[in-house]
Amino acid sequence: MHLPQQVIIREVGPRDGLQLEKEFIPTVRKLGLIRRLVEAGIRFIEVTSFVNPRLVPQMADAEQVMQGLAAGSGITYSALILNERGMKRAIEAGVREIQAVISASEEHNQKNTGMSIADSLSQIEKTTVLGQENGVTVRAAIAVAFGCPFSGMVREEQVFSLVGKLVEIGIRSVTLADTVGVANPRQVYDMMQKLKEKYPAVEWCLHLHDTRGMGLANVLAGLQTGVVMYEASIGGLGGCPVITDAPGNIATEDLVYMLEEMGIDTGINLRELIRAVRFAEEMVGRRVGSRLSSLG
Amino acid sequence: MHLPQQVIIREVGPRDGLQLEKEFIPTVRKLGLIRRLVEAGIRFIEVTSFVNPRLVPQMADAEQVMQGLAAGSGITYSALILNERGMKRAIEAGVREIQAVISASEEHNQKNTGMSIADSLSQIEKTTVLGQENGVTVRAAIAVAFGCPFSGMVREEQVFSLVGKLVEIGIRSVTLADTVGVANPRQVYDMMQKLKEKYPAVEWCLHLHDTRGMGLANVLAGLQTGVVMYEASIGGLGGCPVITDAPGNIATEDLVYMLEEMGIDTGINLRELIRAVRFAEEMVGRRVGSRLSSLG
Numbered sequence: 001m002h003l004p005q006q007v008i009i010r011e012v013g014p015r016d017g018l019q020l021e022k023e024f025i026p027t028v029r030k031l032g033l034i035r036r037l038v039e040a041g042i043r044f045i046e047v048t049s050f051v052n053p054r055l056v057p058q059m060a061d062a063e064q065v066m067q068g069l070a071a072g073s074g075i076t077y078s079a080l081i082l083n084e085r086g087m088k089r090a091i092e093a094g095v096r097e098i099q100a101v102i103s104a105s106e107e108h109n110q111k112n113t114g115m116s117i118a119d120s121l122s123q124i125e126k127t128t129v130l131g132q133e134n135g136v137t138v139r140a141a142i143a144v145a146f147g148c149p150f151s152g153m154v155r156e157e158q159v160f161s162l163v164g165k166l167v168e169i170g171i172r173s174v175t176l177a178d179t180v181g182v183a184n185p186r187q188v189y190d191m192m193q194k195l196k197e198k199y200p201a202v203e204w205c206l207h208l209h210d211t212r213g214m215g216l217a218n219v220l221a222g223l224q225t226g227v228v229m230y231e232a233s234i235g236g237l238g239g240c241p242v243i244t245d246a247p248g249n250i251a252t253e254d255l256v257y258m259l260e261e262m263g264i265d266t267g268i269n270l271r272e273l274i275r276a277v278r279f280a281e282e283m284v285g286r287r288v289g290s291r292l293s294s295l296g
Numbered sequence: 297m298h299l300p301q302q303v304i305i306r307e308v309g310p311r312d313g314l315q316l317e318k319e320f321i322p323t324v325r326k327l328g329l330i331r332r333l334v335e336a337g338i339r340f341i342e343v344t345s346f347v348n349p350r351l352v353p354q355m356a357d358a359e360q361v362m363q364g365l366a367a368g369s370g371i372t373y374s375a376l377i378l379n380e381r382g383m384k385r386a387i388e389a390g391v392r393e394i395q396a397v398i399s400a401s402e403e404h405n406q407k408n409t410g411m412s413i414a415d416s417l418s419q420i421e422k423t424t425v426l427g428q429e430n431g432v433t434v435r436a437a438i439a440v441a442f443g444c445p446f447s448g449m450v451r452e453e454q455v456f457s458l459v460g461k462l463v464e465i466g467i468r469s470v471t472l473a474d475t476v477g478v479a480n481p482r483q484v485y486d487m488m489q490k491l492k493e494k495y496p497a498v499e500w501c502l503h504l505h506d507t508r509g510m511g512l513a514n515v516l517a518g519l520q521t522g523v524v525m526y527e528a529s530i531g532g533l534g535g536c537p538v539i540t541d542a543p544g545n546i547a548t549e550d551l552v553y554m555l556e557e558m559g560i561d562t563g564i565n566l567r568e569l570i571r572a573v574r575f576a577e578e579m580v581g582r583r584v585g586s587r588l589s590s591l592g
Contacts, residue, residue: 001485001517106492184557189297210509212586214549214557217512220481221297254509261480261510292507 001224004254006265008044008229010175011037011252013280014065015046015080015239019058020282027061029283031068036279037234040272046099046231049080050089071073078139078252081230082113083123086100087130099175100124102166104142104159107150108179112143119163125169132170140166141175141207146183146191163199172259173203175231179220181211181248185221192225205229208273209237210248215250216258230255234273235280235288251290253277298519304340304525306471307333307548309576310361311342311376313533315354317580323357325579327364333530333576334368336568337401338548342395342527345376348386361491362389374435378409379419383426393433395471396420398462400438400455403446404475408439417461424466436462437471437503442479442487452487459495469499470525474514481517488521492539501525504546506532511546512554519560526551528529530569531576531584547586549573 014034018025034047047268053060062079069077078097081087102120103109109117124140131138145159154200163174176191192204204227208218219230236251256268281288310330314321330343343365349356358375365373374393378385386394398416399405405413420436427434441455459470464567471488500523504514515526534546554566577584 001482001520003482031438170587184554186299186558188297211587212553213506213547214512214554216510217516218512220516224297251509257508258510258513262482291507 003223003262003264004226004228005261005277006228006267007223009042009252009256009266009268010044010078010229010231011042011234012046012207012231012249013234013237013252015049015059016231016249017233017235017280018284019056020082020238021153022059023285025283027064027068030061030065033234033279033283034065034077035070036099036272036276037053038070040276041266041268042273043074043267044076044078044229046078046080047272050093050095050098051082053287062089063093066095080141081127082120082263083115084126084130087127091130091134091136095136097139098127098131099139099141100127101141101143102162103179104145104154105148105151108144108148111150112277112285114275119159121165121169124166124171128170128228137173137207138171139173139175140171142166143177143179143180145176146187147180149180151245156194158183159191160195160198162177163195164203167199167202172201173205175205177207177231178209179207181209181215183218184214185200185212185217187198187227188218189221192222192227197226203229205231209248210254211248211252216254219250219255219258235277236290237280237284237288251288254290299519299558299560300522300524302524303519303555304421305338305548305552305564306340306342306374306525306527306564307338307530308342308503308527309333309530309533310544311355312347312527312545313529313531313576315345315352316534317354319581320354320356321579323360325362326361327574328359329530329575329579330361330373332568332572334366334371336572337562337564338569339370339526339563340372340374342374342376344588346382346389346391346394347376353565358385362391365470376437377423378416379411380422383423383432387426387430387432391432392428393435394423394427395435395436395437396423397439398458399444399475400441400450400458401444401447404440404444408447413458414532414547417465420467421465428466433466433469435469435471435501436467437473437501438462439475441472441532442474442483443476445476452490455487456491459491459498463495468497469501471501471503473503473527474505475503477505477511479504479514480510481513481538481546484514485517485521488518488523492521492523499525501527503527505544506550507513507544512550515546515551517552531573532586533576533580533584547573547584550586558589
């Protein structure tokens with residue numbers, strides 16, 4: 001079984017994990033979680049999003065979160081945006097890397113961004129120009145890349161075409177997201193094999209969900225295609241807003257455990273990571289769904 | 297990704313899934329579950345165990361379960377045994393296939409069977425002779441094959457040596473069990489590759505747990521070595537008695553879902569299987585831990 005020697009974890013808990021929490025979490029608590037994640041050895045963290053605070057009130061303190069971050073060498077604090085307006089706020093707040101989001105289906109893109117795919121692409125183009133002018137790295141994530149709850153199957157060609165347009169715009173790092181947890185390992189393997197062949201210069205990242213228990217199996221498939229960056233959320237927090245009682249994001253600790261057990265270096269200290277899980281549990285006021293954390 | 301076209305599910309829910317239930321489940325209910333599993337298309341079922349009823353009171357009705365089974369063509373009802381005494385009871389009860397159990401570590405074998413590994417091997421030898429005399433197929437399962445809670449790491453050589461002895465005795469079908477859910481995909485892949493090379497005539501089966509979320513990833517690794525038989529438990533019932541609040545067995549429905557999504561034929565109807573999950577939930581009086589069933 002050919003697997004990479006090192007894997008990068010892109011932690012999305014502070015953004016994706018918390019954004020659906022109903023009760024507003026004070027900025028200082030969010031910063032406390034981020035600090036513990038850094039202490040555990042995580043080097044890539046999506047810390048917040050610059051989106052409409054009326055639609056996502058939990059992220060209304062994006063500027064304050066950015067301001068409160070401890071400067072750390074070798075740590076990439078990233079933020080999510082959906083449009084040029086968000087990009088301008090992010091630049092103003094001193095963000096050095098952003099992840100723009102676009103969906104593989106029109107229906108999901110409309111619901112998630114209030115725009116058509118064409119308009120999102122145009123926003124990402126403007127975002128990329130702003131990024132180049134201001135020295136901000138722009139990544140892009142393709143949501144519902146493996147299936148969409150509103151339009152069902154997502155054709156591979158649709159994903160290929162979107163990637164092509166993103167590359168044309170100047171994006172070099174692309175995340176494929178299984179937003180609703182419907183991907184299966186064969187699909188992940190086949191898609192990534194083809195994408196890597198067609199776009200060898202792109203840095204790929206996978207954002208997989210564990211909704212149907214296939215999260216880590218899908219990671220294993222991704223690893224076998226040579227993908228070395230995976231998004232995950234501490235404690236498995238967050239996930240899909242349309243499926244409320246099912247686990248969503250892969251738990252960072254479950255992912256790190258599997259990788260380290262297979263001899264793949266993540267640079268992350270699992271014991272410290274479990275401390276971050278406990279802190280996250282206190283923050284949201286409940287036990288979290290990860291397998292590892294339930295073992296105590 | 298090279299995967300088999302067909303996979304056989306060996307359902308162990310009625311035995312492994314129920315054996316730890318404190319409240320005795322009436323035989324007629326157990327038979328109701330088995331009937332629903334058959335209706336869903338399952339063809340290999342471990343229906344009970346012939347073990348000491350004082351130690352496993354839930355299986356005290358092994359004879360009655362066997363007696364109550366509907367004869368079905370093409371269905372293999374199997375029972376678990378630990379020694380010659382259990383084998384004699386099984387033969388008496390009309391069982392056509394048994395699975396004998398032995399552990400890869402002395403400590404676990406002692407706790408599980410009250411015997412040394414050498415004594416278990418001698419019991420399995422006698423069992424195999426009885427099987428040949430009575431036309432009963434004898435399979436063997438090696439518990440804690442990927443790690444043991446009492447003795448930690450289990451050396452591959454220990455598993456190899458046990459397999460060698462089982463083959464010498466005349467066993468042709470061997471299940472490797474990750475009894476405590478510590479196996480990782482690379483380990484499963486490497487072990488099965490080597491075993492298949494060394495013992496090409498053995499029919500392999502894997503019994504994997506999802507305790508740390510790696511259950512289906514481990515199945516994926518097994519599939520890539522060409523193993524085509526997997527044990528699973530309806531609703532993920534059962535698992536390891538020493539870890540009470542963590543999921544144990546892979547849920548049959550999660551496994552079937554992943555396989556069918558990857559285009560691998562199991563012959564099982566997922567909709568009917570979910571009906572069996574609901575029946576099992578009523579039996580044990582609680583929701584079960586499988587990912588798929590929690591989606592409703």
